[in-house]
Amino acid sequence: MRYLFRTQYRQDIALWRHNGDRFWYGLLTVLVLIAPLVLGEFYIGELGAVYIFAIAGVGLMLLVGYTGLISLGHAAFLGIGAYVNAVLLARGVPFLITLPVAGLFTALCGAAIGRPTLRMSGLYLAIATLAFGSIVGTVFQKWTSVTGGFDGFAVPTPYVFGIAVDSATGIYYVSLAVLAFVMWISANLLHSPTGRAMVAIRDSEVSAQSMGIHLARYKTLVFAISAGMTGLAGALFAHYVRFLAPDAFDVLLSVQFVTIVFVGGLGSLRGAILGAMFVRLLPQFIAIVRDDLPFGIGRLPGLEPSLFGLVLVLVILFQPDGLNGMWLKIKRWFQAFPFKRQASFRRQKAYAKSERLR
Amino acid sequence: MEDAARILQLVVNGAASGCIYGLIALGFVLIYKATELVNFAQGDIMMLGGFVAFSLITHFHLPYWVGGLLAIVITAAFGYVLDAFVIRRVIGQPQFAVVMLTLGLGFIFRAAAGITWGYDSVGFDTPFTNKTVNIHGLVLGEDNLSIIVGTVLLCGVLYLFFSKTRVGVAMQAASQNQLAAYYMGIPVRTIFSLIWAISAGVACLAGILLSPVSMIDVNMGFLGIKAFAAAVIGGFGSIPGSLIGGVIVGIVEQFAGYKLPAGFQEVTSNVVLLLMLFIRPQGLFAERMGKRV
Numbered sequence: 001m002r003y004l005f006r007t008q009y010r011q012d013i014a015l016w017r018h019n020g021d022r023f024w025y026g027l028l029t030v031l032v033l034i035a036p037l038v039l040g041e042f043y044i045g046e047l048g049a050v051y052i053f054a055i056a057g058v059g060l061m062l063l064v065g066y067t068g069l070i071s072l073g074h075a076a077f078l079g080i081g082a083y084v085n086a087v088l089l090a091r092g093v094p095f096l097i098t099l100p101v102a103g104l105f106t107a108l109c110g111a112a113i114g115r116p117t118l119r120m121s122g123l124y125l126a127i128a129t130l131a132f133g134s135i136v137g138t139v140f141q142k143w144t145s146v147t148g149g150f151d152g153f154a155v156p157t158p159y160v161f162g163i164a165v166d167s168a169t170g171i172y173y174v175s176l177a178v179l180a181f182v183m184w185i186s187a188n189l190l191h192s193p194t195g196r197a198m199v200a201i202r203d204s205e206v207s208a209q210s211m212g213i214h215l216a217r218y219k220t221l222v223f224a225i226s227a228g229m230t231g232l233a234g235a236l237f238a239h240y241v242r243f244l245a246p247d248a249f250d251v252l253l254s255v256q257f258v259t260i261v262f263v264g265g266l267g268s269l270r271g272a273i274l275g276a277m278f279v280r281l282l283p284q285f286i287a288i289v290r291d292d293l294p295f296g297i298g299r300l301p302g303l304e305p306s307l308f309g310l311v312l313v314l315v316i317l318f319q320p321d322g323l324n325g326m327w328l329k330i331k332r333w334f335q336a337f338p339f340k341r342q343a344s345f346r347r348q349k350a351y352a353k354s355e356r357l358r
Numbered sequence: 359m360e361d362a363a364r365i366l367q368l369v370v371n372g373a374a375s376g377c378i379y380g381l382i383a384l385g386f387v388l389i390y391k392a393t394e395l396v397n398f399a400q401g402d403i404m405m406l407g408g409f410v411a412f413s414l415i416t417h418f419h420l421p422y423w424v425g426g427l428l429a430i431v432i433t434a435a436f437g438y439v440l441d442a443f444v445i446r447r448v449i450g451q452p453q454f455a456v457v458m459l460t461l462g463l464g465f466i467f468r469a470a471a472g473i474t475w476g477y478d479s480v481g482f483d484t485p486f487t488n489k490t491v492n493i494h495g496l497v498l499g500e501d502n503l504s505i506i507v508g509t510v511l512l513c514g515v516l517y518l519f520f521s522k523t524r525v526g527v528a529m530q531a532a533s534q535n536q537l538a539a540y541y542m543g544i545p546v547r548t549i550f551s552l553i554w555a556i557s558a559g560v561a562c563l564a565g566i567l568l569s570p571v572s573m574i575d576v577n578m579g580f581l582g583i584k585a586f587a588a589a590v591i592g593g594f595g596s597i598p599g600s601l602i603g604g605v606i607v608g609i610v611e612q613f614a615g616y617k618l619p620a621g622f623q624e625v626t627s628n629v630v631l632l633l634m635l636f637i638r639p640q641g642l643f644a645e646r647m648g649k650r651v
Contacts, residue, residue, distance in 0.1 A: 070454035072461075116636045123396055124594075126457050127586045128635050131628035134583065138625045251583075255461055262458055309465025316459045317447055 002335070013191040015184075032176060036169045045168035045240075046284060051175035052236045054276035055182050057260040059229030061272040062186060064261045066195070067222045068202030069118070073129030074257045076136035077227045079249030081106045081234025083140065083147055086155045086244055095158035095165070099178075102235040103228045110227025111220055118219040133254055140246035153244040165239070175236050182229050186269055189225070198222055230257075252305065259308055263315050265322030274323040282307065363496050368612045374502035374571070376608020377509040379627075381564035382585035383592065383600035385557040391595055392533040392553045395445065395456045399464035400561055401582020406467055407433040407562025408574040409475045415482045422484055430562045437558025441551040464579060472576045479573035487570045501570035508567045512560065513601065529553055584611075587631035593641025603642070606630075 002020070006012050016022045036044050056078060063069050085102040089095060117128040140147050147153055157166045158174075165174055189195045197218050200208035209215055238244055256279050264275025283304055315322055333340050385400045397403075411429035414420050420428065444463070448455050481487075489500040520526040532539040532549045540546050565574065572578070587607045592599025607627050615623035634641070 064454065068452060068454075070457060072457075117639075119639070123453060123457070124590070124635060124639065126396075126454065127590065128632060130583060130586070131631045134628050135625050135632070138621065142621055255465075258458060258461075262455075303469070305465045306469025309462040309469070312458055312462035313444075313466065316451075316455050316462070317444070320451065320455070 015187055015191075036172055041168050044172050046280065048168060048172040048175045049240055050276050050280045051172070051179045052233050052240055053257075053260060053280050054273045055175070055179050055236070056230045056233035056257055057264065057272035057276045058179075058182050058186050058269060059226040059233070060257050060261050061264070061267075061269060062189070062198070062229075063222055063226035064258065065266040065268065065271070066190065066202060067198040067219065069219060069223065070126045070258065071129040071223075071226070072126050072251070072254050072258065073113075073131075073133030073136070074227075074230050075249040075251070075253035076129075076133040077106050077110060077230040078234035078237060078253065078257075079136060079140055079246070080109055081231030082238035082244055082249075083153070083234075084231070085235035086153055086238045087146060089156045089158060090153075095160060098158075099232065099235050103232040106231025106234065107224040107228030109231075111224040114220045114223030114227075115216070118223060119216055130251065130254075133249075133251060137246060137249055140249065147244070147246060150246065155238045155242050155244060158239060171236065171239050174239075178232055178236060182232065183269060186229075190269075194218070194221070256308065259312050262312060263322050265324030266320070268324040270327075271322050271324035274327070278311075278323065279308075282311075366496060367498065368616055369609055370498050370506075371502055372609030372612035373605050374505040374608070375611065376588070376605035377505045377601070378564050378568050378581065378604070379585045379588040379607050380601035380604025381509060381512070381560055381567075382582055383588035383604050384597060385561045385564075386585065386589045387592070387595065387597055387600045388553055388557045388560070390589075391597075392529065393449075393550055394453070396453075396460070397554075397557070398457055398460040398582070399467060399579075400557070401579035401585065402464040402467040402471075403433065403437065403558050403579075404561040404565040404568075404581070405471060405574070405576065405579045406436070406565075407558070408565030408569055408578065409471055409480075411562070411566045411569070412475070412480050412482050412574055416480075422482075426563075426566045429566065430559045433562035434555040434559035438551045438555040440558070441554035442547075445554070446547065446550075464582075468576050468579060475576075477576055479575040481569055481573045484570045499571075505567045505571070508563065509601065512563060513598075516556075516560075516597070525549075525552065584627040587627040587634070590631055590639075591634050591642055593643045596641070596643040599641060599643030 002018065004011075004017060011017075016025070035047065039047070056074060060071065060074055063071055081102040084105050085098045088098040088101060093101075113129070113132050114125075117125050141149055143149075144151075157164050159165065160170075160174065163170075165171060190198075197208065197213045200211065200213060201215060201218060205215060241248065260272060260275035260279050262275070263278050264271030264273070286304060286307065319325060321328070382400050382404060385403075386396060389395055389397050407429055410432050411426055414425035414429055415422060418425070440463075445456070445459070448459055484501070484504075486500040486504040491498050491500055491503065520530060528539070528544045529549055529552070531542065532544055532546050533553075536546055539549075565578070568574075568578070584607060585604065588604035589600050591603030591606055592601070594600075607630055610630055611623055611626050614626040618626075
């Protein structure tokens, strides 16, 4: 069992809590850096997709897990990032400029949609983002002069410092770099006053407001950051799929993003990555075991979305802390080995919080 | 004259599809008023109800009226069970947990319906299919009229139920103040499950009324998204508001389909929804409430 005694403020805001963290995350960094040397092309491509989804997952985690707002329209932000990046690249703008521009533009879109809707309770935000996602999907389809409509849009090859990034390995490293950047930003953000304000808003809007937090400003800021990160993921997603079609960015994808956050575990950046691994690898897993399942279950159409739905329902009902919570429980069991206590992770009795008088 | 008839026809068609949105929105609103949860699976419950009615009428050869009524009862029982065994467990968790729970349930329902009834569109014969009424040259489909009449009848029944019966009044009490209702000896949990049952029954009725106009298929639950527009226009807490909102959305949609290029009709409800949220988020018929800490 390790006890942390914090004697300085610097310890409280440090990215690494102790040397164990440094060791394990260092090891992880080395592993993911040498992974392309060991694994085959297919696995590297899939791992790259996991990183891309993890970037969007981290963005959504800031919004859902830390600020307590829900968005069912993040597929639209992914699409905006993807199309902005691809269209700018096709116009001859270098990749190192289009990537941040895609993120910033998506963040602006997020602020524009968030500003008016965030004044209302979280429920309206879910509905408004759902509507927004569907409108943006239609715009992708109809604005054929820019997006190519249903004919699709071939994404040009990006160049980083003169090197063509066209292989799965190239996308892998770029995604890894962006993921590391996004994680670093998020971890620092959460230790900053803004991050504490976000958590305060999540836990009680009324008390956050009475502590002087400007609700609308912070909510819009977080929504913009979250959208921007998803836009970055979208820019990379364009290179992952290589060919943009408007129907890729539908409600199902938005629900997958929220599944990342819920399955990974609300309120933990690690959870966003675990959730992204789950969401990306589940379809692959189904594809592998499809033929071995009894009674032809694997052949049923619509198996994948229903499994996502089932997992989502089971997680919310029985494991509200998600994969991250499971990991913490296992870790705790080993740390405290013979002295496991039932009460350590018991959920407090919860009462319905009324949103009616707000 | 030709043009006026055309416009009137659009209005009636719009009102008919609007009544369907209104009925789904009514389901949201009933549940929201009582439990402050929003059921994102409402459209999928409508789909299930439609399929149950289809099975009863086509496979078990029940007459339309008997089969329809039985389907409503079955779907209502399903709604009761759903609340009693699943939804009740997440009371007290953050609101978006319920949003995600019902979304997940919607996916499961869709897959279950696809496995049971297949992914093709189905329909059954109703007394209103392919019949028209001709009023002075104005040709209206009986299927559309049946939706409007059915909705009006349902509203009357619900009004009488909520104002005249003991259970109805108990439901109102439980919606207004859970704790006080509990102290008065009202079994609040059972009442909430009953509200889910009513809401599911209303959804099933919407599915049955819709079946002569558009076929029943697995993805008809996506109508639920349009019903959000209806509920938001109505203020998300007002039963007549949700119906009026539904009719507004339906008529706007018909005119958009008539005037605007193809493809824009599907998004009009979403545009209306966002505009409403930007301009008057409390809806047309909002209940005035102060803020209390």
